[in-house]
Amino acid sequence: MTAVESAPAPGTRRAFRTPRHLTGGIRAGLWVVLLVLIVIMPLFVSSYRLFQIELILLYVGASSGLNISVGYAGEMLLSQATVMGAAAYAGGLLTLNEHWSLLASLPAALAVAIIWQMIIGLAGLRIRGLYLGLVSFFSVLVFANIVDLLQGWTGGDDGLIGVQQLFSSQSTNGNTYSYETVVIIAVVSVVVASQFVASSWGLRLRALRDSPYGLAVSGVSLTRTKLATYVVSAIPAGLCGWCLAFVNQSVSPSIFGLSLTLVLFAGVELVGPGTIVGPLIGTGLLEIYSNLVSPFSSYNVLGLGLLLAVVILVFPNGIRRGGGRTIEALRDRYRHRRSPGGDAASAPGGPPASATAAETEAEQTGFDRALVLESLKSVEALHPLSFPTAEPLLKVRDLRRSFDGNLAVADASFEVKAGGIMALIGDNGSGKTTIINMISGLLRPDAGSVVICGQLATGRSAHQVSALGVTRTFQIPQLIGELTVRENVEVGLLRAHGVGFARGVLAGFATWKNQRMLRAEADEICRLLGLSESEIGTRIEQLPLGLRRLAEVGRAIATGSPVICLDEPAAGLNSKELHELGRALLALQQSNRAILLVEHNVRFVMGVCDDIVLLRHGEVVGIYPDVRSNPLPEELRTFFSNVWVEAAE
Amino acid sequence: MNLTTLGIGIATGIALGGVYSLIGLGFTLVVASTRLFLFVFESVVALGGILAFWFLNDEGWPLAAAVVAICLVGAVSGLLLDITVHRPLIGRVRDMGVAVLVATIGLSIAADAVLSLLFGGDPRQTQAYVSATPFIIAQIPLQWSFVVIVSVLIAIASGFAWSLRHTSIGHQLVALQQDHEGAQLLGVRVSRLTTGVFALAGLLSALAGFLITPLADASATTGSTLIIPAFAAMAVGGFGSFTGAIVGGMVVGLVEGIVPLYANVNAVNPILLGIIVLVLLIRPVGMFGRPDLVREY
Numbered sequence: 001m002t003a004v005e006s007a008p009a010p011g012t013r014r015a016f017r018t019p020r021h022l023t024g025g026i027r028a029g030l031w032v033v034l035l036v037l038i039v040i041m042p043l044f045v046s047s048y049r050l051f052q053i054e055l056i057l058l059y060v061g062a063s064s065g066l067n068i069s070v071g072y073a074g075e076m077l078l079s080q081a082t083v084m085g086a087a088a089y090a091g092g093l094l095t096l097n098e099h100w101s102l103l104a105s106l107p108a109a110l111a112v113a114i115i116w117q118m119i120i121g122l123a124g125l126r127i128r129g130l131y132l133g134l135v136s137f138f139s140v141l142v143f144a145n146i147v148d149l150l151q152g153w154t155g156g157d158d159g160l161i162g163v164q165q166l167f168s169s170q171s172t173n174g175n176t177y178s179y180e181t182v183v184i185i186a187v188v189s190v191v192v193a194s195q196f197v198a199s200s201w202g203l204r205l206r207a208l209r210d211s212p213y214g215l216a217v218s219g220v221s222l223t224r225t226k227l228a229t230y231v232v233s234a235i236p237a238g239l240c241g242w243c244l245a246f247v248n249q250s251v252s253p254s255i256f257g258l259s260l261t262l263v264l265f266a267g268v269e270l271v272g273p274g275t276i277v278g279p280l281i282g283t284g285l286l287e288i289y290s291n292l293v294s295p296f297s298s299y300n301v302l303g304l305g306l307l308l309a310v311v312i313l314v315f316p317n318g319i320r321r322g323g324g325r326t327i328e329a330l331r332d333r334y335r336h337r338r339s340p341g342g343d344a345a346s347a348p349g350g351p352p353a354s355a356t357a358a359e360t361e362a363e364q365t366g367f368d369r370a371l372v373l374e375s376l377k378s379v380e381a382l383h384p385l386s387f388p389t390a391e392p393l394l395k396v397r398d399l400r401r402s403f404d405g406n407l408a409v410a411d412a413s414f415e416v417k418a419g420g421i422m423a424l425i426g427d428n429g430s431g432k433t434t435i436i437n438m439i440s441g442l443l444r445p446d447a448g449s450v451v452i453c454g455q456l457a458t459g460r461s462a463h464q465v466s467a468l469g470v471t472r473t474f475q476i477p478q479l480i481g482e483l484t485v486r487e488n489v490e491v492g493l494l495r496a497h498g499v500g501f502a503r504g505v506l507a508g509f510a511t512w513k514n515q516r517m518l519r520a521e522a523d524e525i526c527r528l529l530g531l532s533e534s535e536i537g538t539r540i541e542q543l544p545l546g547l548r549r550l551a552e553v554g555r556a557i558a559t560g561s562p563v564i565c566l567d568e569p570a571a572g573l574n575s576k577e578l579h580e581l582g583r584a585l586l587a588l589q590q591s592n593r594a595i596l597l598v599e600h601n602v603r604f605v606m607g608v609c610d611d612i613v614l615l616r617h618g619e620v621v622g623i624y625p626d627v628r629s630n631p632l633p634e635e636l637r638t639f640f641s642n643v644w645v646e647a648a649e
Numbered sequence: 650m651n652l653t654t655l656g657i658g659i660a661t662g663i664a665l666g667g668v669y670s671l672i673g674l675g676f677t678l679v680v681a682s683t684r685l686f687l688f689v690f691e692s693v694v695a696l697g698g699i700l701a702f703w704f705l706n707d708e709g710w711p712l713a714a715a716v717v718a719i720c721l722v723g724a725v726s727g728l729l730l731d732i733t734v735h736r737p738l739i740g741r742v743r744d745m746g747v748a749v750l751v752a753t754i755g756l757s758i759a760a761d762a763v764l765s766l767l768f769g770g771d772p773r774q775t776q777a778y779v780s781a782t783p784f785i786i787a788q789i790p791l792q793w794s795f796v797v798i799v800s801v802l803i804a805i806a807s808g809f810a811w812s813l814r815h816t817s818i819g820h821q822l823v824a825l826q827q828d829h830e831g832a833q834l835l836g837v838r839v840s841r842l843t844t845g846v847f848a849l850a851g852l853l854s855a856l857a858g859f860l861i862t863p864l865a866d867a868s869a870t871t872g873s874t875l876i877i878p879a880f881a882a883m884a885v886g887g888f889g890s891f892t893g894a895i896v897g898g899m900v901v902g903l904v905e906g907i908v909p910l911y912a913n914v915n916a917v918n919p920i921l922l923g924i925i926v927l928v929l930l931i932r933p934v935g936m937f938g939r940p941d942l943v944r945e946y
Contacts, residue, residue: 122926134883134884134925135884137877138925139922141877141918142918142922145918145919146915146919258873262754265754266751266754266755269747269751298762298766299762301762302759302763304758305755305757305760306755307755308751309734312748312752312755313733313734316743316752481743
C-alpha cells in the first residue's frame with residue numbers, strides 16, 4: 001500500500017454527503033429568500049429601523065471589497081474605512097458645494113476612492129504582511145487629520161452637514177426608493193467582488209497570498225496583481241461610501257475611523273476570509289449586534305471585542321473553515337466506524353502518514369528507466385517545441401554570488417541544450433539551489449549572466465525572467481494549500497490564458513468558458529503525471545509531500561516554458577511517484593525542452609539525466625556529458641560512494 | 650519662534666520618544682521571539698497609567714510600592730496573555746500572525762471598554778512621581794520626568810544589550826529569535842522562555858504606562874492613542890530590532906515634539922505617514938529591521 005492509494009478519496013466521502021447539486025440548490029434558494037426579504041423590508045419596519053438596515057447593508061457591501069484584498073489576496077490593506085470616507089466626502093462635496101447631480105458625482109467619487117486606495121497601496125508594492133497592515137492602519141488616523149487640515153473645505157471635525165437624501169423623504173415613497181437604491185448599491189458591490197474572484201483572477205489572488213514565488217516563476221507579475229487587488233477592493237468601498245453620505249445626510253471623519261476599520265476587518269476575518277459569503281455574514285452579524293445594543297454604548301464595544309477574541313480562539317481559521325473542519329472530522333469518525341478495515345492513513349489532512357513514510361524511504365531509490373520508457377509509449381507526448389537545437393536553451397556564464405562575504409557560487413558556467421536533462425549535484429551548501437535561484441530571477445547574481453532562449457535574463461525580475469521561457473519548482477513546494485492539485489496546476493496557465501483585468505471586473509461571471517478551458521488543460525497535464533482523478537481533485541493540504549512535488553511539476557509544465565529547473569523533485573517521493581516523475585521528465589525531454597535538476601537521489605539522477613555538473617564549495621568541479629553511455633568518471637564515483645556511505649549510516 | 654521654544658520641543662520630543670521606545674521594546678521582545686503582534690499590550694499600557702492613579706492618588710501608596718505593584722500586574726498580564734491567547738492557538742491555525750493579531754485586537758477593545766466602565770471615561774491627572782517644578786538649562790525649562798523617562802530607557806536598553814550578550818538566558822533568547830526550531834533542537838525550553846518574554850513585555854508596557862503619566866493623563870484610551878506612534882516608531886526602526894525600536898521612537902517623538910511648533914498639529918500624522926512610507930520604500934524592512942520577519946516568502 002503506497003501513500004498514493006491511501007490518500008483520501010473525495011468520491012468515497014461524498015457518499016455520506018447530501019448530493020452536491022442539491023445542497024447548492026438549497027443554498028442558492030436560501031440566498032434568494034434572504035434577498036427577497038431584504039427587498040420587501042420597507043413593508044414591515046419603521047423608518048428608523050430601515051435607516052439602520054441601510055447602514056448595515058452598506059457596511060456589508062464594503063466588506064466584500066476588503067475581503068478581496070485581505071481574504072483572497074492576503075494583502076493586509078486595512079484602509080477600507082478611509083476609502084469609504086474618501087468617496088463619501090467626494091460625493092458630499094460635489095453635490096453640496098459644486099451642485100453636481102447625484103448620478104454625476106458617483107463616478108467621480110469612485111475615482112477618488114480608487115486613487116486614495118492606490119496612494120496608500122503604493123507602499124504595499126514593496127512591503128507585505130504586518131508592515132502593510134501598519135501603513136494602511138496609519139492612514140486611518142491620517143484621514144481625520146487631513147480632513148481637519150482642509151477644514152475650510154470639508155468642515156473639519158464637525159463634518160459636512162446638509163447633504164441631500166437619495167430621494168427626499170417628503171415625497172411619496174421617498175424612503176422606500178432610497179432604501180431600494182441602497183439595496184442595489186450593496187448588491188452591486190458584492191457582485192463586483194464575487195465576479196472578479198469567479199474569473200481566473202480568483203486563482204491569481206490566492207496564489208499571491210499563499211505562493212507568491214510560485215506565481216512569479218509562472219510569469220505573472222506580483223506588482224500588477226497587487227495593483228489589480230487594490231483597485232478592485234476600492235470599488236465596493238467607493239460605491240458604499242458614496243451612498244453612505246446621502247443616507248446619513250452628512251459626512252464626518254469620526255465615522256471612518258478606527259471602529260469602522262476594526263468592524264470591517266473583524267467581519268472579514270470572523271466567518272470565512274477568502275470566501276464570498278463569509279465576510280458578508282461576519283460583518284452583517286457585527287453590525288446587527290452593534291445596532292441592537294446601540295452603537296455608542298461601552299457594552300457594544302465590550303461585546304464586539306470579546307466576541308472577536310473568543311471566536312478567533314475557538315475557530316482560528318474562521319468560523320466557516322473551523323465549523324467545516326469539525327463536520328469533516330465527525331463524518332470521518334462515522335466513516336471509520338462503518339468500515340473497520342479502513343486504514344488509519346486515510347484521515348483527511350493527514351500529512352504523509354508515518355507508516356508509509358518508512359516504506360517510501362525503503363523504496364526511494366527504486367527507479368527503473370526501462371520501465372519508464374516503456375510506459376511512456378502509451379502516453380501521447382507533449383506538443384513538441386521547435387527550437388534550434390544547436391543553440392543551448394539555458395546558458396549560465398561565470399555566475400557568482402556571495403552572502404555576507406561567504407562565496408556561495410564562484411564563477412559557475414554550464415549550458416543545457418533542448419532535449420537535455422542536466423543534474424546539478426554536490427554536497428549540501430555547495431551552491432546548487434543558489435544557482436537555481438539566480439537562474440529563475442529570484443536572486444540577483446553579483447556577477448555573470450544567465451541567457452534563456454537566446455535572451456539575457458540577468459537583471460530582470462522573476463516574472464520577466466519566467467516570461468523568457470524558464471520556470472522552476474521549489475524544495476518546499478510553493479502551492480495554494482486550500483486548492484486542489486488541478487487548480488494549482490492552473491496557476492501555471494495564468495500568464496498565457498488568464499483573463500484580462502477589465503473582463504474580470506466587468507464580466508467575471510461570463511468567463512466560464514475560460515475557466516472550463518483552464519480546467520481541461522490542467523486535467524490533461526495531471527494525467528500526464530499519472531495522477532488519478534481523485535488525486536487531481538484533492539486539496540493540496542491533504543496530500544503527502546510526494547504528490548505536492550508532482551503538482552509543482554505540473555504547474556511548471558503548464559507554463560509551457562522550454563526551460564524547467566527542478567529543485568530536489570525526488571525528495572520524499574515513493575517509488576510509484578518517482579516513476580511518474582521520471583516519466584514526466586522524459587516526456588518533457590522528448591518534447592524538446594531543457595531540464596535542469598538539483599537532486600540527491602543518485603539512482604534517479606543516473607536513470608534520468610544525460611549530463612551531470614558536480615559542484616563543490618560553489619565551484620564547478622566538472623561537467624560530465626552523457627553519463628549513462630560513458631564510463632563513470634573518477635570524481636563522480638567518489639562523490640556517489642560518499643553519498644551511499646552517508647545514506648547507509 | 651526662538652531657540653528656547655525649539656529646545657522645549659526637542660526635549661518633549663525626546664521624552665515622548667522615550668515612552669514610544671519603551672512601549673516598542675515590549676512589542677519588539679514578543680515580535681522578535683515569536684513573530685507575533687499582540688495588539689492588546691496597548692491595554693496593559695493604559696492599565697499602567699490607571700493603576701498609577703489608583704495606587705498613588707486614591708490609596709496614597711508610597712511610590713516604590715506602587716512601581717513594584719504596577720510592574721507585577723504588568724508581568725502577570727503578560728503571563729496570562731501567553732496562556733490564554735498564544736498557547737491555545739499554537740499548531741491549530743493556518744496563519745498564526747493574523748489570528749493572534751485579530752484575537753488581541755478584539756481583546757484590547759474589550760479590555761479598554763472594561764477599563765473605561767470601571768475607571769470612568771474621563772482622563773485624570775495622576776500625582777507626579779517627581780517634582781513638577783522644571784529645572785533650567787540654557788534657558789530651556791526641562792521637566793524632571795523627562796530625565797526619569799530617558800534614564801529608565803537607557804537603563805533598560807543597556808541592561809537588555811548586556812544580558813543578551815553575557816547571560817545564558819540572553820543567549821537562549823538570541824537563539825530563539827534567529828531560529829525557533831533550531832533553538833528547540835538545541836534544548837532551549839522554548840515555551841518556558843516564551844512565557845518569560847510575554848511577562849517581560851507586559852512588565853515593560855505597564856511601566857511605560859506609568860512613566861507617561863506626567864505627559865498624558867490616565868485613561869482607558871491612553872494606550873490606544875500611544876500605540877499608534879509606537880507602531881510608527883517600530884515601522885521606521887524596523888520590526889523585531891531593539892535598536893530600531895529606540896531609534897524609531899526617537900524619530901517619531903521628535904517629529905511630534907517639533908512639528909507642532911512650526912505647523913498645524915494635524916500635520917504631525919501625515920508627516921509621520923510620509924516618513925514611514927519613504928523609509929519603507931527605500932528599505933522595506935525599516936532602518937534596522939530583520940528581513941526574515943517581513944518577507945515571509
